[in-house]
Amino acid sequence: MPDAHVLLERDGVRVTLDGAVAHITLCNPAKRNAQSPALWRALTEAGRILPGSVRVAVLRGEGVSFSAGLDRRAFTPEGFEGEPSFLDLARGTEQQLDAAIAGYQEAFTWWRRTDLVTVAAVQGHAIGAGFQLALACDMRVCADDVQFAMRETSLGLVPDLTGTKPLVELVGYARALEICVTGRFVRADEAVRCGLANVVVPAAELDETVADLVAAVLSAPRDAVIETKGLLRSALEEPEAAQRAAERAAQGRRLRDLMGAGD
Template structure:
């Protein structure tokens, strides 16, 4: 892993930081590949229950993709770059742990798409989000045209696309683009509080529930219900289920690993 993506863990919480502050943490191929590698390592580390993902510096979460690196791409190169971003962000969306985006500033273009791939989004009151790619003659292609309508509805997503508007944090909260807005100086503390709350519960159950939600959105109701029942059955193969239900019947707090 290079210096453009920093990773550390403190107990069950992993911290991922996009570290290109001079470029406002813009995404290029190196960043994307290192982010993918970090997520792969996190998935294999069963100690990690929650990941907090943020950008370095005070101005930007991720200001977008690296335009200088993209400008002279051929159509085939652009398609492949889109597929790379889609693959990496999908790996975040389907990661075993819950991923919290700590949006500390601008989350534009690829940065907004990165935040949308996370499970929970917490924004600083100074944050601004948007998909302004049409000002460059392109559109968001790291799954932005797919995730944004699912989060805020088709009409508002098309408005954000066509106007290239930068949505302030409170408006992002109102339309469902983020879960919470907090003062800038409290952002990491708030995210760590959420992480601590999540870490109290069954990691296996959360992972199966996350899988059920992600997959179910792409299915008709009958198939989604069958998928849910199958995953629910799998929880009964886990030590977490035995501990959780045993603790309930014994009137004590569960001790999940």
Template sequence: MDASSEQSTHIAVTVDGDCATVSLTRPQVRNAQTPEMWNQLADIGRSMPDDVRFVILRGEGDDFSSGLDRNALAGPMIEQLRDDPNPFISAAQAGFAVWSNIPQVVIAQVQGNAIGAGFQLALASDVIVAAPNSRFAMRETSLGLIPDLGGTGALVDALGYRRTFALCATGDFLSADEAQRWGVVHRVADDASAAVAVLIEQLRGLDIGALRDLKAVLRTVARDQQSWEAERDVQLRRLAALFGPSST
């Protein structure tokens, strides 16, 4: 495939040969995410060409992603959450689950903050490469919510229950070095982009079928659909408590 690019609202996709780069393009708000962006992420992942072998997830500017754009939770969105939040959560989860489900090797290139939905987007990848200034955190409990975009299952896989509970409950930041020591991050590099390029070149020499089968097997072993369903069910209760009729 020849080099090409596509611009969606707040997300840019560039394809160069067998590698696609998916960039969050809201640096002015630290790449805060909106429900529209989650729908776009799902569409982009589902339509990824088969001849693409590698996908890089990245954010423009100083931060990977600061998480949910709280301005999105206003007006009509609040009414939707009060009426029936299930479609909202299902659509949001689709924008993250797709990166675990597609056969391509997905690499998150992280710098600066990866908070909440930003952290969970990185966790949806197969490999995380981080700049030294990267910071990771789950801050949902400060909003009366829980992480519901696949992050809990991914963190329990990497950290175990107790570290995951403490990290999600307190909202404490995890540094790049800590994340590497704890098995969340594969590599910390001063030039994360160059490190990603080196990794892709290393993987490019391997059999594509073996890589895809390896991903499928490891994803099956690591966790199943139940973790996503549990996140959704608990978050529905949290949203009902926050936005239901009795809370107004």
């Protein structure tokens, strides 16, 4: 049976492990890491096969662009070899179409797991599905040539790969709406100003900056990081009283663990 990593790379995803860090790379630079259902399945599998020792997952795109979005073959009658075309999906039942899109979305959801901190290292174009993949991560470290754009609405579609919620959370409803319906580029200075990017650095410093961030994350105790990520994610949705209760419960677990009271 072929090695899982070989199969993933065939579909445009390379996974390498370095201790507690997983490096997940979109590795089709000739096509600017354009996305397809096969790549989405590979990304889903990448998340599934990560060993439990991994604490940080870093997502990159090889070449000049992070990801230029959906491969345009998706909009042709032929579609991708061995795959139902989008035209075929549109002609199917509502349940079949919903199930297909839900499967695609799995490639974008596991990055939010509380047992991982995920970092997107973004350079060049991050368009449509590429933008949404960057939004799937907890943090975005961007090169100064980054260009985000959400082009789905301009094509008569909507962003459906889980990107709408994090976009609104990061930049607010009005700006998110304007970015989506105009399809315009958001470049580096605006990205860091409005919260899309945690930091913007010269392209030559991107890898070093990501490495420094990863080292800082790993310097904190793992269980404290997991609890903190869970609290911050729930803060976006929970009422204030429920959030205070969650903080108390999490701190209780941490204190009992640190003091050995749980033994």
